[in-house]
Amino acid sequence: MNYPLLQDLKDSFFDAWYIDLLIIVGVVFIIILFVRRQIRSSAETQKWLRDKVKEKTFELEQEMERAENSEHAKEQFLANMSHEIRTPLNAIIGMTRLLQEKSPREEQVRYLDAIRESSDNLLVIINDILDLSKIEAGKINLENISFSIMERIETAINTLRYSADSKGLELKSNIAPDVPQFLVGDPYRLNQILINLMGNAIKFTEKGGVEVKVSKVKDKGKKALIRFDVKDSGIGISEDKLEHIFNMFTQETSSTTRKFGGTGLGLSISKRLVELQGGEIEVSSVLDEGSTFSFTIPFLEGKAIKEDETKFAEKSINNKLSGLRILLAEDNEFNKMVAVDTLEELIKDVKVDVAETGKSAVELALKNEYDVILMDIQMPEMDGYEATRLIRSYNNEKINSIPIIAMTASVIKSEVEKCFESGMNAFVGKPFNPDELLDTIAKELNTRR
Numbered sequence: 001m002n003y004p005l006l007q008d009l010k011d012s013f014f015d016a017w018y019i020d021l022l023i024i025v026g027v028v029f030i031i032i033l034f035v036r037r038q039i040r041s042s043a044e045t046q047k048w049l050r051d052k053v054k055e056k057t058f059e060l061e062q063e064m065e066r067a068e069n070s071e072h073a074k075e076q077f078l079a080n081m082s083h084e085i086r087t088p089l090n091a092i093i094g095m096t097r098l099l100q101e102k103s104p105r106e107e108q109v110r111y112l113d114a115i116r117e118s119s120d121n122l123l124v125i126i127n128d129i130l131d132l133s134k135i136e137a138g139k140i141n142l143e144n145i146s147f148s149i150m151e152r153i154e155t156a157i158n159t160l161r162y163s164a165d166s167k168g169l170e171l172k173s174n175i176a177p178d179v180p181q182f183l184v185g186d187p188y189r190l191n192q193i194l195i196n197l198m199g200n201a202i203k204f205t206e207k208g209g210v211e212v213k214v215s216k217v218k219d220k221g222k223k224a225l226i227r228f229d230v231k232d233s234g235i236g237i238s239e240d241k242l243e244h245i246f247n248m249f250t251q252e253t254s255s256t257t258r259k260f261g262g263t264g265l266g267l268s269i270s271k272r273l274v275e276l277q278g279g280e281i282e283v284s285s286v287l288d289e290g291s292t293f294s295f296t297i298p299f300l301e302g303k304a305i306k307e308d309e310t311k312f313a314e315k316s317i318n319n320k321l322s323g324l325r326i327l328l329a330e331d332n333e334f335n336k337m338v339a340v341d342t343l344e345e346l347i348k349d350v351k352v353d354v355a356e357t358g359k360s361a362v363e364l365a366l367k368n369e370y371d372v373i374l375m376d377i378q379m380p381e382m383d384g385y386e387a388t389r390l391i392r393s394y395n396n397e398k399i400n401s402i403p404i405i406a407m408t409a410s411v412i413k414s415e416v417e418k419c420f421e422s423g424m425n426a427f428v429g430k431p432f433n434p435d436e437l438l439d440t441i442a443k444e445l446n447t448r449r
Helices: 004-100 106-136 147-165 187-203 256-261 265-274 317-321 332-344 358-367 385-392 413-421 434-445
Strands: 145-148 172-176 182-185 209-220 223-230 281-285 290-301 325-329 351-355 372-375 406-409 426-429
Touching: 004 147, 004 209, 106 147, 147 172, 147 187, 147 209, 147 290, 182 256, 182 385, 187 209, 187 223, 187 265, 187 290, 187 413, 256 351, 265 281, 265 290, 317 434, 325 332, 325 358, 332 351, 332 434, 351 358, 372 385, 385 406, 385 413, 406 413, 406 434, 413 426, 426 434
Parallel strands: 172 209, 325 351, 325 372, 372 406, 406 426
Antiparallel strands: 145 182, 182 290, 209 223, 223 290, 281 290
């Protein structure tokens, strides 16, 4: 028996199922295509990203290499520049000092004073440039030792006494009674800041004087906040220039540079050195009446320095060093003259042999008995580093124990480190200070006796 209606329903059901199946298959197919395309697209994206990262990494490495090469070139330039200028300056300053100590005639004194002041100004400029380079490179290392605040102030005043006296200026200090006698910090950088500010004050003051005041602001935890005020009666600074006065290469006007000289680096360096020690610096000024530069630095309270830590100069160095035999390795004729004459003037009955090359320095060190060797670095045939390494390499305790002091115009930190790495015991930079040289010789000999 046929049932048309039932048959129609059955046919309709199978048609619907078939259509649904086709739709499902189609959707699955589309999804598969989409997923494959996404995977392919993702792989291509990942490859593109990897290529980009690789490309950027390569570019970054090249930039870093260029920066390192640039920094090395800059450091090498500064080292060469410093050495080439300091070498003749050592002779100029040394000979001027020797002549000033030989009772020159009145008219000669004026010329010698002018040479000395001009040389000192040039040395300040060189030191400023080197200090700025070290600060920018983050290569300033701060000391943390006990020192006498009174001695630091006296040292700064004595350094600038000649400049003040030549202009008829009064140079004085005032330390408040509540300031600790001994502080812990970096006395050398403090001294540098004081000399920069006081020297600047003297430069821009024609009459009156310069005063340094030291006071304790407050106790800051375990530290005392110490305030230094450097006040002058000079030309002052206009109000619109005050906010820029600590910027690099800044002076009030171009006429200021022409009249008073300088690079405009001293104040910028002082500001950075103060901030490196956790302090602050400021200035107040009235045009034509004077300026006051003030800075604060937190210091720990220190202890009295033991007697055996004081300078050898306080213990009659000349008598202790009399009769020394010294080997001087120096190829520059003028610097050789300055060194020999200075040593003969400072040390009684001293005997100085001179080697003009590193090679001859080694030969003389092996041939004769010396108490100390003063070693220049840049010499013909063999430099001071190699000469020192050769001397230290010999299996002879007496030769190996000879103190070798670098006495060189190469004062860049990396060059100084090379001196110690080669086997030298101490370092004296050119232009050398006679007292520093004598003190260094005495200390090196004392540690070996």
